Amino acid sequence: MLSSLIPPAFLMLALAHFMALLSPGPDFFLITGYAVRYRLAGSALICFGIASGNAVYIALVIGGWQVLKESHVLFSAIQWGGAAYLLYIGYHLLKSRERALNWHTASEVRVSKGKQFFLGLASAILNPKNALFYMSLMTVILGRQVSVEQQVFCGVWMVCVVLVWDLAVASFLGHSRVQHLLSRKIHRIEQMAGGVLCLMAVFLFISV
Template structure:
């Protein structure tokens, strides 16, 4: 089987556009970072999986050619509003972080449950309708109409794997014991900072959805 069967000519451009987007800190970045700083990789790896699965849903939607979110302003507005509420809630929780409640030892036993992590990651990705528009744009503008279903699926799997690996790498780097120990005295400030950013994103999204 020729590689051309799976890899479209525009694949390098797709990789570049997708990775540049990953480098831009967004709500997923701050959610993963805050959890990794406090709980290490044990408390954030399934958040990473949830984020990747949420992205995977929108990638699948883009491959199937479903444009209901883009073409339905009411549906788009509802998702934006729900996303804004979720970001505000997460932001408020992080803003309540207090000094002195961080243990520099192995805190894996106190990490959020797998279910809770997955739900947090899924919510963060799915309640951001811009993810849907981003992947639709990649599939339609960069790959174009000539891309086969096999090529679209291959690109979709690549992007899913890239999101998962990048987020896990981020969580692993931030969750290193020496990094967490170094940041131990200021973790509550980091969490409050992340909470402020998430809350600001939520307020901005809420105002945008109300236009």
């Protein structure tokens, strides 16, 4: 029965999770940097990669978060790798320059599907705050009495919400009318996204 899969605290968890999505983070600015230039066709698989990365951390929380938590070396390595990755992506977005957009071919995929997916996957996995966030949601909100089946149900729900939300953001930013309004400012938006990612990377380096 579906009702048996829904834990008592599900609504609280779903609300907390969605509120967190409204707060722009590295994933949001990565999507922004690509969607404003390449539309949905050039950023959709970034969204799938991000959702997959979130799924990895949710699986870790369900299957044995304690292993990762107790490995200080591994956790620090993820932090350093994440900071370096954000700095790399941010640097390339900062180099964006104004150039004319061909509205007949703007929806073509100029970023390979494999690269899109990897960009999103790496963005999510190399952000250990995702792991901390899901650990707090799955343990503090759901409590000790939650079953594995209920955890899996909540995990699938959150991954789907992440995917739908990111696709909605990419679709909005890639809409032709939005792009026409932003046509002269697209490179500025990319630079802003790059700057934010670089600042996040610096903050991570300092906090490691």
